[in-house]
Amino acid sequence: MSGAFFTLLLRDLRLAARSGGSAALALAFFALVATLVPLGVGADLKLLARVAAGVLWVAAVLAALLSLDRLFQGDFDDGSLEVIALSPLSLESVAAAKLLAHWLSTGLPLTLLSPVLALLFNLSPVGTWALFLSLLVGTPAVSAVGAVGASLTLSLKRGGLILPLIILPLLAPVVIFGAGAVQGALDGLSNGAFGFLAAFSLAAVLLSPFVAAACVRLNLAG
Amino acid sequence: MISSLTAENIAVTRGQRLLFGDLSFRLQSGRALVVEGVNGVGKTSLLKLIAGFLELAQGRIALASATREISDGEERGRHVAFLGHQDALKPQMTAEEQLTFFARLYGQNGDIAGALAQVGLARQAGLSCRYLSAGQKKRLGLARLLLSGRSLWLLDEPLAALDTDGRALALDLMRFHCANGGMVIAATHDPLPLGGESLKL
Numbered sequence: 001m002s003g004a005f006f007t008l009l010l011r012d013l014r015l016a017a018r019s020g021g022s023a024a025l026a027l028a029f030f031a032l033v034a035t036l037v038p039l040g041v042g043a044d045l046k047l048l049a050r051v052a053a054g055v056l057w058v059a060a061v062l063a064a065l066l067s068l069d070r071l072f073q074g075d076f077d078d079g080s081l082e083v084i085a086l087s088p089l090s091l092e093s094v095a096a097a098k099l100l101a102h103w104l105s106t107g108l109p110l111t112l113l114s115p116v117l118a119l120l121f122n123l124s125p126v127g128t129w130a131l132f133l134s135l136l137v138g139t140p141a142v143s144a145v146g147a148v149g150a151s152l153t154l155s156l157k158r159g160g161l162i163l164p165l166i167i168l169p170l171l172a173p174v175v176i177f178g179a180g181a182v183q184g185a186l187d188g189l190s191n192g193a194f195g196f197l198a199a200f201s202l203a204a205v206l207l208s209p210f211v212a213a214a215c216v217r218l219n220l221a222g
Numbered sequence: 223m224i225s226s227l228t229a230e231n232i233a234v235t236r237g238q239r240l241l242f243g244d245l246s247f248r249l250q251s252g253r254a255l256v257v258e259g260v261n262g263v264g265k266t267s268l269l270k271l272i273a274g275f276l277e278l279a280q281g282r283i284a285l286a287s288a289t290r291e292i293s294d295g296e297e298r299g300r301h302v303a304f305l306g307h308q309d310a311l312k313p314q315m316t317a318e319e320q321l322t323f324f325a326r327l328y329g330q331n332g333d334i335a336g337a338l339a340q341v342g343l344a345r346q347a348g349l350s351c352r353y354l355s356a357g358q359k360k361r362l363g364l365a366r367l368l369l370s371g372r373s374l375w376l377l378d379e380p381l382a383a384l385d386t387d388g389r390a391l392a393l394d395l396m397r398f399h400c401a402n403g404g405m406v407i408a409a410t411h412d413p414l415p416l417g418g419e420s421l422k423l
Contacts, residue, residue, distance in 0.1 A: 007326040011315075018314040079308025083366070086273060086299045087327045220275045 004089045005097050012101035015070070022067040023105040030063035030110050034117040045122040052121030053131055053182030057175045060110045060135060064142045065167070067106050069160055071098050071150040072216060085220055091213035099140075099147045099208060107139030130185030134197060138178040141201035144208035145170045151215035155222045173200050224285045224301050224373040225251050227272070227405060232281035234267050241267055243280065247421055251373065254396060254406040254418030263423045265409035266306070269376045272407065274299035285374070303370035306378045309359040310366075313352035317343055317362055320351060325369040337365040341391060356383040364395055375399060377408040 016023040037055045038048055075081040084094055114135050118128040149167035156162060177200065180193030226249060233243035241264035249255050257265050270276045272283055274295030284293040285301055292298055311320055321334050338347050341361040346354065354362065360383050367375055375396070381389050389412075396406045396416055408414055 004327050004329060007323060011323050014319075015312060015314055074312075077308075078312070079306055079310040080312070082273075082275070082304060082306060082308075083310045083324065084327065085275070086302060086304055088300060088329055089327070221270075221277060 004087055005093055008084065008089065008094065008097040009101050012070075012098055013105055015074075016067075016101065016105035022070055023109065026063040026067045026106050027109050027113060029066055030059050031113065031117065033059040033062070035120060038120045048121045049123055049127065049186070052118060052123045052127065053134075053179040053186075054175070055121070056114060056117060056131060057135075057138075057178045060107075060114070060139065061142055061168070061171055061175060063110060064106050064139065064146060065164055067102065068146045068150045068163060068167075071102050071147055072154055072212075073150060073160075076154045076219065081216065082220065085216070091216055092209045095147060095151070095209040095212040095216065099143050099205070099212070102147070103140050103143040107135075107143055111135040111139055124186065127182055127186045130182045130194075134178040134181040134194065137194070137201055138174050138197050141174050141197075141204040142171060144201075144204035145174075147208050147212045148215065151212040151219070154216065154219040223251070223403060224287050224405065226286045227283070227374065227407075228286065229272075229283045230281050232271065232283060233279045234264060234271050234276060235279045236264075236267060240279070242423055245281075245423075247419075249405055249407065249419070251403045251405055252400050254400050254408065254414075254416040256414045256416065256418060256420040257407065257409040257423060258411070258420060259423035265423060266378050268423070269304070269306075269378055269407065269409055272298065272374075273302050273304050273376055301372055302374040302376050303367045303372035304376045304378075305363045305367055305380060307382075309351075309356075309363060311351040311354070311359055311362060313350060316348050316350055317354065318347040320362065321365055321369060324366045328370050328372070330369055330371040332369040332371070334369070337368045340368065340395075341365045342387070357385055357388055360384050361388060361391070364392055367399075368395065373404045375404065375406045375408075377406065377410075379410055379412075380408050381410060381412045381414070 034056055041048060075084060085091060111132060114131055115128050118131055145167050149163050153163050177193045177197035180191060181197055184191040184193055228248050230246050232245050234241050257268060259265055267276060282293050284291050285298055318334060321337060325332050338344050341364050343358060343361055346358060380392050384392060400406055
């Protein structure tokens with residue numbers, strides 16, 4: 001059982017890293033957006049530090065969106081998902097493995113890159129640390145909510161276009177609490193945002209495999 | 223090891239439309255069943271029904287092993303290997319990586335190189351699946367069946383895209399699988415001389 005889980009996890013990571021995988025693409029998108037905003041806003045250092053958390057969080061969510069089609073769509077389109085569904089792994093475990101692979105290849109690299117990009121926004125060390133922690137805790141929720149959306153739209157033609165419409169509203173709490181946690185750290189207040197972010201993330205990660213598995217089941221029967 | 227498959231009065235609907243109803247058949251281990259019928263009659267749906275992807279509208283399908291009977295759709299899926307129209311191959315992976323992945327995913331540690339040689343792809347082991355022809359992809363699919371360790375093979379047009387040698391090879395593999403106590407259900411338009419039963423939908 002656990003052998004099959006890690007086999008699937010490693011295979012998804014390998015596909016993400018190779019050509020045609022979108023891990024590097026998402027990372028480049030994140031870096032480019034985060035670079036363009038200071039260029040557009042100008043050299044008002046105070047203003048940049050104020051908007052840093054919000055901009056970086058939105059950029060991270062959009063970057064993660066870019067790679068969501070990798071979660072299930074690729075495997076659905078070429079028939080791999082049918083073969084995987086017949087394996088000893090339950091579809092819930094399949095969804096969990098894919099979610100974890102997506103986070104390891106998207107959310108985690110984005111988080112690790114964020115301190116570098118925070119420099120462009122003149123974010124203080126405290127703010128940078130808070131941003132890093134909020135991304136570390138919050139990006140799993142992005143993958144989890146994304147997995148539900150991706151599994152729901154599997155059999156839709158051009159499902160990629162409707163996917164953001166489904167999941168962006170659901171990700172509003174992540175952006176609010178993620179950016180809020182950084183703002184709180186900058187202002188020296190504890191506003192509880194980090195706790196809410198962690199709670200949302202935990203709930204999303206725990207529930208997502210079950211919902212995604214149910215959606216995959218429906219789409220395989222279609 | 224599965225000893226028989228029994229389908230009793232099964233019916234399947236796609237959308238609102240009844241594809242077939244009141245279908246019953248039985249297959250013993252070591253036997254093959256060839257499913258024939260015109261386009262759109264529901265051959266693929268029957269295979270997906272047995273694999274547990276589709277819900278039965280009526281009736282029941284059960285696999286019997288020495289100790290128990292399995293009628294739950296998803297549990298049935300744990301005993302079948304499915305080869306469909308789609309190749310289930312990734313252009314970024316080599317033939318060998320792809321087979322290793324399938325074997326490990328199914329909890330098998332079969333001889334990957336041996337399976338590749340058996341389907342005539344020994345030289346293509348390190349080749350990316352992007353460069354394989356349609357027939358070679360089909361052969362790789364047959365190698366996946368060999369490594370799956372499953373006793374019931376569900377094959378959708380198993381001979382499509384294969385050359386003359388490939389067809390002979392596919393038939394040999396099916397006969398060999400049956401001779402070892404396995405079962406084959408194949409939906410096809412080609413003549414499939416397996417010496418088994420046939421079912422006309």
